[in-house]
Structure formats: C-alpha cells, structure tokens
Amino acid sequence: MIVALAGGVGGAKLARGLAQIAGADLSVIVNTGDDFDHFDLRICPDVDTVTYTLAGKANPVTGWGLEGETWSFMAQTKALGGEDWFQLGDRDLATHVLRSQWLRRGESLTQVTGKIAAALGVKAAVLPMSDAPVRTRVQTASGVLDFQDYFVRLKCDVPITGLRFDGAADAEPTEAVEHALDAAELVIFCPSNPFVSIDPILAITGIHRRLKATRVARVAVSPIIGGKAVKGPAAKMMAELGYHVSSLAVAEKYCGLIDGIVIDMADADLAEDIRALGMAVKTTQTLMLNAADSARLAAETVEFARELRCG
Amino acid sequence: MIVALAGGVGGAKLARGLAQIAGADLSVIVNTGDDFDHFDLRICPDVDTVTYTLAGKANPVTGWGLEGETWSFMAQTKALGGEDWFQLGDRDLATHVLRSQWLRRGESLTQVTGKIAAALGVKAAVLPMSDAPVRTRVQTASGVLDFQDYFVRLKCDVPITGLRFDGAADAEPTEAVEHALDAAELVIFCPSNPFVSIDPILAITGIHRRLKATRVARVAVSPIIGGKAVKGPAAKMMAELGYHVSSLAVAEKYCGLIDGIVIDMADADLAEDIRALGMAVKTTQTLMLNAADSARLAAETVEFARELRCG
Numbered sequence A, B: 001m002i003v004a005l006a007g008g009v010g011g012a013k014l015a016r017g018l019a020q021i022a023g024a025d026l027s028v029i030v031n032t033g034d035d036f037d038h039f040d041l042r043i044c045p046d047v048d049t050v051t052y053t054l055a056g057k058a059n060p061v062t063g064w065g066l067e068g069e070t071w072s073f074m075a076q077t078k079a080l081g082g083e084d085w086f087q088l089g090d091r092d093l094a095t096h097v098l099r100s101q102w103l104r105r106g107e108s109l110t111q112v113t114g115k116i117a118a119a120l121g122v123k124a125a126v127l128p129m130s131d132a133p134v135r136t137r138v139q140t141a142s143g144v145l146d147f148q149d150y151f152v153r154l155k156c157d158v159p160i161t162g163l164r165f166d167g168a169a170d171a172e173p174t175e176a177v178e179h180a181l182d183a184a185e186l187v188i189f190c191p192s193n194p195f196v197s198i199d200p201i202l203a204i205t206g207i208h209r210r211l212k213a214t215r216v217a218r219v220a221v222s223p224i225i226g227g228k229a230v231k232g233p234a235a236k237m238m239a240e241l242g243y244h245v246s247s248l249a250v251a252e253k254y255c256g257l258i259d260g261i262v263i264d265m266a267d268a269d270l271a272e273d274i275r276a277l278g279m280a281v282k283t284t285q286t287l288m289l290n291a292a293d294s295a296r297l298a299a300e301t302v303e304f305a306r307e308l309r310c311g
Helices: A009-025 A045-054 A073-080 A090-104 A109-119 A149-151 A175-183 A195-203 A203-211 A234-240 A247-254 A267-276 A289-310 B009-025 B045-052 B072-079 B090-104 B107-119 B147-153 B175-183 B194-202 B203-212 B234-240 B246-251 B265-275 B291-310
Strands: A002-006 A027-028 A034-036 A041-043 A124-130 A135-140 A143-146 A161-167 A188-191 A217-221 A260-264 A282-284 B001-006 B026-030 B036-038 B042-043 B125-128 B135-140 B143-146 B160-166 B186-189 B217-221 B261-263 B279-283
Touching: A002 A009, A009 A027, A009 A045, A009 A289, A027 A045, A027 A175, A034 A149, A041 A090, A045 A124, A045 B203, A073 A090, A073 B090, A090 A109, A090 B072, A090 B090, A109 A124, A124 A175, A135 A149, A135 B135, A143 A149, A143 B001, A161 A195, A175 A203, A188 A289, A195 A203, A195 A234, A195 A247, A195 B291, A217 A247, A217 A289, A234 B090, A247 A260, A247 A267, A260 A267, A260 A289, A267 A282, A289 B175, B001 B009, B001 B194, B009 B026, B009 B045, B009 B291, B026 B045, B036 B147, B042 B090, B045 B107, B045 B125, B072 B090, B090 B107, B107 B135, B125 B175, B135 B147, B143 B147, B160 B194, B160 B234, B175 B203, B186 B291, B194 B203, B194 B217, B217 B291, B246 B261, B246 B265, B261 B291, B265 B279, B279 B291
Parallel strands: A002 A027, A002 A188, A027 A124, A188 A217, A217 A260, A260 A282, B001 B026, B001 B186, B026 B125, B186 B217, B217 B261, B261 B279
Antiparallel strands: A034 A041, A135 A143, A135 A161, B036 B042, B135 B143, B135 B160
16 A cells, blocks of 8 residues: 655656556545635645546646636636636536535535545545645735635745644544555655645644654655756745755655655755765656656655665 | 516517617516526526526527537536536536625625626616525426426426415515516516416515506517417426416416417417407517517517507
C-alpha cells in the first residue's frame, strides 16, 4: 500500500504515475484547504484535479478541469450578471452539483469523492484529508484573504506574509485516511506546493502525528527545479515567506517528517547540504511533461523509498 | 397596460405577440405550480419559458430551454450516476444556479425573475403569480404525484383523476401582480393548459377575486383546436377529467371569469353554444407556428378585447 499526499496539478501528475504501479493499492490523501463554496456549490479544486488526473480525463491545457470541456454555463452566467471570476466548465459542473446535493443529503466528502472517482473509473482511493472543513487563509499586509480570492481572483498578485488553516486544529483525519496511513508501506509527499497543498494536510494533528511516528519510509519529491516552481505560486510564496527558493529549503521544511527527498538533476549541487539534514537524496529528472514522465518518476521514487525502508 | 395569464409554450408564444404591441406595458402573470427543486436548484419551467420566449432566445425545437444550447452537464451527470430524467441545458443551468443562489440570499422569486428577464433584454414584466410556493400535484388512481414526476418522468402516461395546488390557499399574490391587475386595461388568458397552467393562477384567492371583480375586459384564447391540444397534455387531461375536449368546454371552465373567448376557425360551429354562455366569441386562426402568427393573434385578441370593453 502506497500513500501519497497531494494537492493540485504537480501532485496529481505524480499520483497518476504511482497509480500505474500500485493500482488500487494507492491511497492519495488530498488537500481540502482550497475548498470553497461558490454559487452555493461545494468546489474542491485539489480533490477534483487528483480525481480527473487519475481518471485520465484532466484537461491537459489548463491543468484543471476536464478534457473536452464546454463553457456555455459560464457564458450565460456572465450574461445574467453572475460572478465569472472562477471558471466552471459545463462537465465539471456536474461534479460540483452532484457533490453539493449528496453532501446536503448527509453523505461525507469522503463518500461523495469515492462515488465520483469510481464513476470515472479511478481505482486508487482518493481521500480528502478530512471530512471537516479546513480553509486556507492567506495573510497579507492589507488583511486576510480567502484562498481562492488570492489564488484565482487576485492571481496571487499580492505579497503574502503568512498562511493559516482555519479549522485544522479541530479537524480529525477521516477513518479512511487513518487506515491508509496505518497500512502504508511507504509515504510519498508529492511535488505539490508545500505551503498551500501539503501544509494544510500536515496541519491536521492526527495526520502529522502518524507521519511523524510511522516506521515506514517517507519520501518527498521537490516541486522546485533550479530555483523555480514548475507551475503555480510555490516559488513566489517561498521568497515572500523568507525562504531561499530551492529544494534545500523544501527539505528543511519537511525535516523530521521525511527520510528522503527526490530532487531534480539541475539541483544536484544541493544534495550534500540536504544529506547534512539527515535525509537521503535521489537526483533525477523531476519535470513531468507527459504520462511517461509521471510513470518513470513514480517508479524511481518508489524504488528510492523501498531502498530506504530496507536500509 | 395589458395583463396576460400564462403557463408554458402556448402562453409564451401569445405573450411574445402581446409584447410586440405593448412593450413594457405588458405584464405576464406566470404559473409557478410547476416549479420544483432538482439538484437543490429551483427550477421554474413556465417562468423560464415565458422569459426566454419574450427574450427571443427560446429553443424553437424543444419548446423549452434556450436556443443554441449545449448538453455537457447532462452527459457528465449521467456518467457520474446522477439523475438524468429532467433535461437541463448548460446555458439554462446558469438561470437555475443564479436563481437558487439569489433566492437563498433572501431575494424574492419576483425580484430574481425580474433580474434574469432584464439581463436577457425583456421589456415586459414577467411576474411569478406568487412568491409563496404553490405546487401542482396530480391525483391518479394509484396515488398523488409531483407535477414534474407526472409530466416529465412519466410523460403524462398515467390517467389522472384530479389536480390540486398545494399551498395555493395560503399564497398571496405578489404586490407586483396586484398592481398589474389593478392597473390592467385588459386581461388575456393565454392559450395555456387550463388545468395545470391557468388553474394554479386562479387558485390564488387574491388573483381570482380581482379577476372576478375587475371591470376591464377579460378574454381567453382557447388552447384547443378541433378537439386537440396544439402541444402537451391539455386534451388528454380534459378527457380524463370528464370534459368534452373542445373550446366549448374551455369556455365553460372559464365562465364567470372571462367576457370573451378567441377560438380557432376550425371550431366556428361552437360559437353559438359558447355565446349562449353569455360571452363574446371571436373566430380566427389560433395556431401559432411562428412569430408573425403570434403577433397577428395577439393583435386580433387585443382588438377583440378592446371592442368588448367599449361595448
């Protein structure tokens, strides 16, 4: 049983590679800190990105949403004077409408996510980190912003001073998450944004404690290549929060929670400093441009982790 | 000021013709007995048909929904195991999502309908008969059905024994409806289904009383031509409820509430019997196959009503 921690696009890509190795023996614990209500619908961007990517139905151009998408709903919403800052495709909308309906009827986010993933043919378990609401808030000099306000509406175009995860202190991991972590043979921190994708997961005490205490190998794949993030605001956030933008900083951030880290060959010069933190390092090509890249990186990461476990 | 009472397709077609005559001086009081909640969205079929038709954006093929519609949401909903017996187009969905959101925020159905109609360029006032819920229920030998269950899911394929309009006894007309009726120079009963489109409107005491007491001319356009309904189950319902399927039966049904009725020339032989009920009769082509038909029938109906008022 492989357990992966993931947020959006980068995490989903590695998860897809892991699913090729592990099939139904993969559980992906997914960040729900980005979740929000829009048009009275529950939107779960990271859960959906992971689900759609594992289903092989993700939109390869946008990095979010479904392939073959149409946009009639958004066009008409705009015509009617509704909010159009958050793009919802017509197919994607079915996910949000059904999820919202099922949640209102009393099903848990875990149950609903499982139904949607199964309907899309996903064999791996897509596990929201918690069924309780955790909401990422972005602290700035001029106040606290909801995550999607910052991420989508403002396109991250405001310096951040910190992040908080409202509700995380009271949020329990789900039983499915606990069972997955208890049954894990190895744990992989996907190359997702450490601050807004992985940190919300780690902010849940029951998850953090299990990750800290587990005796199985825990390996991260760094989302930083040559001082830059492949996608999204990870590098910008690191800089604004006072970190060096590098895989060394990622390793330092996860120190005590991981036994090894996979970094890009472009950052091979950092390996020695990272090893000095007391963790193993593997250097390879971490950029995933296609499914073959995902499969190869996943295989190398699993092999690296298995060697650590035997060591 | 012209006031029209309308349900779905046939009523909307005449309303469009009336709008060409009266512009903003037309108020259409629309049946809300068909309204229901689906996917936790408020669906108002007749209000939307009237609005879309007045906007010139109705789907000419289906008779409901918007022209140029796409169906990605429905396809994906089906793929995810959601209910697919009620068709919701992607553009149309924007209406339902925004209406539901605005209603939950405390706006009235009248306000929401006005916003949507205005955004679509409708100059006439589209007035839900009430802001309070009235729900048409269909009585059958094997029990009572929700209207959309009967109408869409079962395709009317079960004999009815009666109809009731839950909530109508407690429903007040809106202020907008009261003002429209008080300011009306003439009232037109559109060629909508008398049992499930017009009757729910008449079931609201405050509307029925005003229609009964008004001194302005009240004219109906019969939805029956040569013993058949142009569209929908009106003829089938009439027969099952023990009426003769004819414009005479329509006239009898509205007796005491109308001063005249427009019937199709195919039914000219009924004119004498209808006049014997104490109302005026105008015979013309009532079938509306296009916008020109609607405009002509509307003009003839208004002229007929104006003559009655002067008589």
